[in-house]
Amino acid sequence: MQGFFDDSELPTVSKRKSKKLSCLQCKLYSDCISPRMLPSGDGKKGIYVLAEAPGRTEDEEGVQLVGKAGTFLKDMLAPMGVVLDRDCIKDNAVRCRPPKNRTPSDIEIESCRLNILESVEKYAPKLILLFGAPALESFVGARFKKALGGISKWRGIVFPDRTYNAWVAPLFHPSFVMRSEKKPVIKKIFGDDVQAALEYLSVPLPQIQDEADCVRIVEGFALETLLSGLLERSKNEKIKLAFDYETTGKKPHAPGHEIVAASLCWDGETSYAFKFPLREDELTLFKRVLRSPRIAKTAHNIKFEDTWSSVILGVKVAGWEWCSMQGSHIINNKPGITGLKFQAIINFGLFGYAEEIEPFLESIDPKNANSFNRVKEIPEKKLLTYCGIDSLVQYRLALKQGPKIADIARSQRM
Numbered sequence: 580m581q582g583f584f585d586d587s588e589l590p591t592v593s594k595r596k597s598k599k600l601s602c603l604q605c606k607l608y609s610d611c612i613s614p615r616m617l618p619s620g621d622g623k624k625g626i627y628v629l630a631e632a633p634g635r636t637e638d639e640e641g642v643q644l645v646g647k648a649g650t651f652l653k654d655m656l657a658p659m660g661v662v663l664d665r666d667c668i669k670d671n672a673v674r675c676r677p678p679k680n681r682t683p684s685d686i687e688i689e690s691c692r693l694n695i696l697e698s699v700e701k702y703a704p705k706l707i708l709l710f711g712a713p714a715l716e717s718f719v720g721a722r723f724k725k726a727l728g729g730i731s732k733w734r735g736i737v738f739p740d741r742t743y744n745a746w747v748a749p750l751f752h753p754s755f756v757m758r759s760e761k762k763p764v765i766k767k768i769f770g771d772d773v774q775a776a777l778e779y780l781s782v783p784l785p786q787i788q789d790e791a792d793c794v795r796i797v798e799g800f801a802l803e804t805l806l807s808g809l810l811e812r813s814k815n816e817k818i819k820l821a822f823d824y825e826t827t828g829k830k831p832h833a834p835g836h837e838i839v840a841a842s843l844c845w846d847g848e849t850s851y852a853f854k855f856p857l858r859e860d861e862l863t864l865f866k867r868v869l870r871s872p873r874i875a876k877t878a879h880n881i882k883f884e885d886t887w888s889s890v891i892l893g894v895k896v897a898g899w900e901w902c903s904m905q906g907s908h909i910i911n912n913k914p915g916i917t918g919l920k921f922q923a924i925i926n927f928g929l930f931g932y933a934e935e936i937e938p939f940l941e942s943i944d945p946k947n948a949n950s951f952n953r954v955k956e957i958p959e960k961k962l963l964t965y966c967g968i969d970s971l972v973q974y975r976l977a978l979k980q981g982p983k984i985a986d987i988a989r990s991q992r993m
C-alpha cells in the first residue's frame with residue numbers, strides 16, 4: 580500500500596530508514612576474506628534462509644552456514660524433510676564478515692539491505708526464514724518505521740508478505756539456540772517454530788485487494804440510506820458490525836473533545852467511512868444502529884468506542900459481541916503485538932497504513948490523559964480512508980479469530 584501523504588504534509592518523523600546506504604558507508608568488505616558473499620544453495624523447495632552474517636568458517640570457505648550454527652540448522656531441518664543446501668537459498672543480512680564476529684550494526688544492515696531484497700526478488704521464494712534480529716531488521720525494518728522489538732516478539736509468527744509473494748517466518752538464530760543449551764525449552768521452541776513455518780510451504784498466499792480500495796466515503800442521503808438499510812436488514816437477520824472512531828484524543832471527558840470520523844464494516848469486503856459532526860437525521864439513525872441489540876458489534880478495544888459513544892453521543896452501545904484486541908490477547912499474549920496495526924501485518928501482510936497518520940493522533944501533551952491530538956490537521960479523505968481500513972481490518976480479524984479461539988478452547992478441554 581502506498582503512503583497517504585506527500586513529505587510536505589508529514590510531521591517530523593525519523594528519516595533514518597530512508598537514507599540510501601551502500602558498501603561505501605558500510606566498509607565491511609575491506610576487512611574479510613570473502614567480501615560480498617553471494618547467496619548459495621539450490622533452493623529446490625523455494626525456501627530463502629536469511630541468517631545474520633558470515634562467521635569465521637563461512638568467511639574462510641566463502642559459503643553461508645557451514646560453521647557450527649549452520650551444521651546445527653542443517654541437522655534440525657533434515658528430519659523435517661529439508662536439505663539445507665539443496666532446498667534453500669542461503670544468505671546473510673550482511674554479506675561480509677564483521678570483525679571478531681560482532682553483531683552487525685544498524686548502518687551495516689541497512690547498507691546491505693538492497694542486496695538482500697534484490698536477491699529475494701530474483702529467487703522469488705515461497706517461504707522466507709529470518710534467523711535472528713539482524714535478519715528481521717534487514718528484511719522487515721524498512722517497512723516498519725517504529726522499533727521492531729526483539730526477535731522474541733516476532734518469533735512464532737508466520738505472515739504473508741504481499742511485496743515478495745511469500746510467507747515470512749522470523750525465528751531465533753541457531754547460534755542463540757546453541758548458546759541456550761542449559762535451557763532445553765529454547766531448542767524445543769525453535770524446532771516447533773521451524774516446523775510450523777515449513778508447513779506454510781503448502782499453504783496458498785491469500786489474495787487481498789488493496790484495503791484503501793475497499794473504503795467508501797459516504798455522507799448525506801447515501802449515509803442515511805446505508806444506515807436505514809442496515810436497521811431494516813437487522814429485523815430479519817443478525818448482522819455483525821465492526822465499527823471504529825477517530826477522535827480528538829484518547830479520552831473524551833475534557834470539554835471540547837469530539838468524534839471526528841467513524842467507519843462501519845459488516846461484510847469484510849467494503850467499509851463505509853463518514854465524517855462527524857453528523858446532521859440530526861443521520862445522527863438519529865447512527866444512534867439507533869448503536870443501540871440495536873440485533874446488530875452485533877465488534878471493535879478493537881471496545882472500551883474506547885463504548886466510552887466515546889457514551890460520553891459524546893449519550894448512547895449505551897448494545898450488542899457488543901467481540902473485541903478483536905481481547906481475541907489477539909487470547910491467541911498470543913506477547914507484549915507489543917495485540918495492537919490493530921501489528922495484527923494487520925501478521926494476519927494480512929498489511930504494512931504501514933497507519934505510520935503517516937499516527938503522529939497526528941499522538942497527544943499534544945503526553946502527560947495529560949485528556950489531552951487533544953492533531954487529528955483535525957489530517958486531510959479529510961485521508962482520515963476517512965484510514966478510519967475505513969481500521970474497521971475493515973477489525974472485521975476480518977474477528978472473523979479469523981473466532982475459529983482459532985474455538986480451537987484453543989477445545990484443546991484446553993481435552
Ligand code: SF4
Pocket residue numbers: 601602603605606607608609614615616673674675687690691694
Ligand atoms: S556487508 Fe553488504 S553493504 Fe557491507 S560491504 Fe559487505 S556487501 Fe557491502
